[in-house]
Amino acid sequence: xxxxxxxxxxxxxxxxxxxxxxxxxxxxxxxxxxxxxxxxxxxxxxxxxxxxxxxxxxxxxxxxxxxxxxxxxxxxxxxxxxxxxxxxxxxxxxxxxxxxxxxxxxxxxxxxxxxxxxxxxxxxxxxxxxxxxxxxxxxxxxxxxxxxxxxxxxxxxxxxxxxxxx
Numbered sequence: 001x002x003x004x005x006x007x008x009x010x011x012x013x014x015x016x017x018x019x020x021x022x023x024x025x026x027x028x029x030x031x032x033x034x035x036x037x038x039x040x041x042x043x044x045x046x047x048x049x050x051x052x053x054x055x056x057x058x059x060x061x062x063x064x065x066x067x068x069x070x071x072x073x074x075x076x077x078x079x080x081x082x083x084x085x086x087x088x089x090x091x092x093x094x095x096x097x098x099x100x101x102x103x104x105x106x107x108x109x110x111x112x113x114x115x116x117x118x119x120x121x122x123x124x125x126x127x128x129x130x131x132x133x134x135x136x137x138x139x140x141x142x143x144x145x146x147x148x149x150x151x152x153x154x155x156x157x158x159x160x161x162x163x164x165x166x
Contacts (some may be wrong), residue, residue, distance in 0.1 A: 004027065004028070004029045004030070004151075004152055005029055005032055005151070006027070006029045007026065007027045007107075007149075008024055008025075008026050008105050008106055009024065009025040009026070009027075009105055009106055009107050009109065009149050009156070010023075010024055010025075010100050010102070010104075010105040010107075010108040010109065010121070011023050011024070011025065011108075011109045011111070011124065011158055012100035012108055012109070012110055012111070012149075013093050013096060013110075013111050013112075013113055013116065013139075014110050014111065014112050014113060015036075015094075015113045017041055018099070019095065019099065019100040019102070019110065020030060020093075020098060020099065020100060020141040021038050021094035021096065021099065021100040021107075022038065022088075022111070022124065023035060023036060023037055023038055023124065024036040024038070024105075025126060025149070025156060025158070026093055027149075027151065027152065027156065028067050030049065030052055031052040031053045031073055031152075032049060032052055032063045032073075033049065033050045033051065033073060033083055033156060033160060034047055034048070034049045035047060035048040035049070035083050035086075035124075035126050035130060036155055037086065038098050038105060038140075043113060045059075045061075045103070046058070046059070046060040047059055047060075048071055048083055048084035048126075050081070050083045050124065050128060052072060052073060052074065053069075053072065054066065054069050054071055054072040055068075055069055055080075055145040056068050056069075056083070057068055058084065064142050072120055073128050074153075075129055077128065077153060077154040078138070078142055079129075079130055079133065080127050080128070080130070080133055080136050080157075081128050082125065082126075082127050082137065082155075083126040083127060083128060083156075084125075084126050085123050085124065085125040085126070086123065086124045086125075087121070087122075087123055087164055088116070088121065088122040088123065088124060089121060089135040089163075090118060090119055090120055090121050091118045091119070093113060093116050093118070094113075094118050106149075106151070107149060109147040109149075109158055110114070111145060111160060114146050115145055115160065115161070116144070120142050120163070121164045122144070122160055122161060122162060122163070122164075123141075123163065123164055123165045124131055124158065124159070124160055124161075125158070125159045125165065126130065126157070126158050127156075127157045127159070128154040128155070128156060128157070128158065129148070129154055129155050129156075129157045130148070130153070130154055130155075131153050131154070133154055134157075135157055135159045136156040138165055140160060140163075141161045141162060141163050141165065142161065142162040142163070143159050143160070143161055143162075144160045144161065145159075145160050146158060146159040146160065
């Protein structure tokens with residue numbers, strides 16, 4: 001078995017020559033997966049995590065929310081488990097201000113701003129999936145674009161959905 005490496009992935013939106021960071025996803029060398037939301041310190045470092053123990057939760061301002069215990073993200077992982085889904089309000093991507101510096105990431109999932117018209121709502125979902133599987137379809141929602149990071153099992157799947165997921 002090849003040991004895991006610490007990897008940081010970017011999800012970024014391309015506006016002409018500018019590439020703006022939407023979020024970061026980290027897989028630690030211990031197998032934990034983190035969804036890191038780009039916010040300033042005032043917002044309390046909001047993030048979601050899926051730990052190697054199978055514990056999943058959301059954290060902000062040093063408080064933990066929505067804790068659940070599900071399958072471990074290791075070689076025995078089967079099917080699909082959600083990590084986090086982030087609502088993107090209409091026009092929000094035009095306000096992104098953090099440049100994405102590609103050299104700081106293992107890989108960058110680049111979304112063209114044309115795929116996110118400013119008058120539409122979107123949801124960015126991050127799931128862990130068994131290799132070879134796909135995202136669970138969402139009734140009445142269109143997957144605009146998706147990308148999987150396949151550095152280890154389970155894979156990390158990022159999907160941009162048109163509309164808000166309920």
